[in-house]
Amino acid sequence: MRIFISADMDGITGITHPDQMFEGRPGYAAGCEAMTADVNAAIEGALRAAPGAEFVVADGHSQGRNLLIEKLHETAALVCGPMHETSRPLSQAQGIEGCQLAFFVGYHAKAGTEGGLLAHTWAGPVIADVRLNGLSVGEVGINAAVAGHWDIPLGMISGAHDLRPELDALNCGTLLAQTKQSYGRTAALCLSAKKSRAVIAEAAEAAVRALQQGRLEPFKPALPxxxxxxxxxxxxxxxxxxxxxxxxxxxxxxxxxxxxxxxxxxxxxxxxxxxxxxxxxxxx
Ligand SMILES: [Zn+2]
Structure with a gap:
């Protein structure tokens, strides 16, 4: 089995502020460590249900050079580099083709979510809302629909509790590994790192079993x-x-x-x- 993991940074364990997410800021190095550890937790959880699985991990935050390859699980290949239309036209979903299951690790609520932790969609200064056939979606819905193009279901996402309504709207059986309770734009109640990674691993394992048992559906908006x-x-x-x-x-x-x-x-x-x-x- 080949599993695709799209990793963003806003929803990573313990992250609540841009200082932890951008190159040159004081918390950035620790943020990269946390992001890599969350991805590894998802891989380890999935391997419990699918030993021998392979992983493609897309670094889907900012300049796309956040994950630490020296510390990345050995079963994973890494998609990195800027999400420019010419080099990574699928942006956060680059590398997904040919996979059977998708996980979104460290995702965040869509633009306009009231009290949403670091909530935005694609490019915060530009986008107020995105709709697919009239349904308001964030990066979760957009990338789930791209996965659905190849009939790949979204098995689990990790991040704050404010992602729940977006998953409910997709109605595809996706599990939420809830690692934070959002209090507002830059504040949250965060699980300890150890507990958070256990929650992510459990959700990843459960998602692989859900796929094996036929309980996941790809998200496929009506065409055109x-x-x-x-x-x-x-x-x-x-x-x-x-x-x-x-x-x-x-x-x-x-x-x-x-x-x-x-x-x-x-x-x-x-x-x-x-x-x-x-x-x-x-x-x-
Ligand atoms: Zn994002």
């Missing part, structure tokens, strides 16, 4: 699919609409309709890369 993004500012929507296939439908809304969710996500990611004010560091 329409993906819409509300931007914060009108100029951002205007810039996004310069990408072929993208239409500006309202002052701050752009829309893509495509024959596959994969195509919709590829086009919209490209549009969002274009909508930045200037090329940000995390795309370099």
């Amino acid at each position: 699919v329409t993906m819409e993004v509300d931007t914060h500012r009108r100029e951002q929507a205007q810039k996004a609409a310069q990408v072929p296939g993208v239409k500006q439908t309202e002052e701050r809304t752009v829309s893509v309709t495509a024959e596959s969710t994969l195509q919709a996500a590829l086009t919209m990611w490209k549009a969002m890369c274009h909508a930045q004010d200037e090329a940000p560091n995390w795309l370099k």
Whole structure:
């Protein structure tokens, strides 16, 4: 079995603040250690139910160079580097093709989640909301739909309790490894590192068993699919609409309709890369 793990940083054990998540900030080195340990916990849990499984891990945060390969579980291959449209068009899901199951480790609630810990979608300064066929989704829903393009179910996600409504909306049997109780944008009640990793490993093991027992469904929005993004500012929507296939439908809304969710996500990611004010560091 080949399992894909997309790892973000906001939902990692003990992380509640940007100082723990960006290069050059005081808590960053510890944040990278924690992110690597959470991914390893998911791998170890999955191996209990599927000995011999292989893993592809995509570093899906910021510049894509956070996970520590020297400490990464030996069964995993690592997708790293910036999520630029030309090099990693699938961004956080790069490397997923050919896998049978997906885990999202260290994920966070979508833009606009009230009291959501570090809540945003894709690019916080640009995006106010994303919708798939009218359903408001965050990175969980977007990447679950990309996985669903290849009929790959999302077995488990780890992060704060505020992710629960997004999982319920997908209704695919995905398990939540809840490692934090969010108090607000940068505050949470966090499990100890040891307990948190045990929770992640248990959920990963249970997810593999759920797959084996046919209790997981891939998330597959009806086709053709329409993906819409509300931007914060009108100029951002205007810039996004310069990408072929993208239409500006309202002052701050752009829309893509495509024959596959994969195509919709590829086009919209490209549009969002274009909508930045200037090329940000995390795309370099
Ligand atoms: Zn993210």
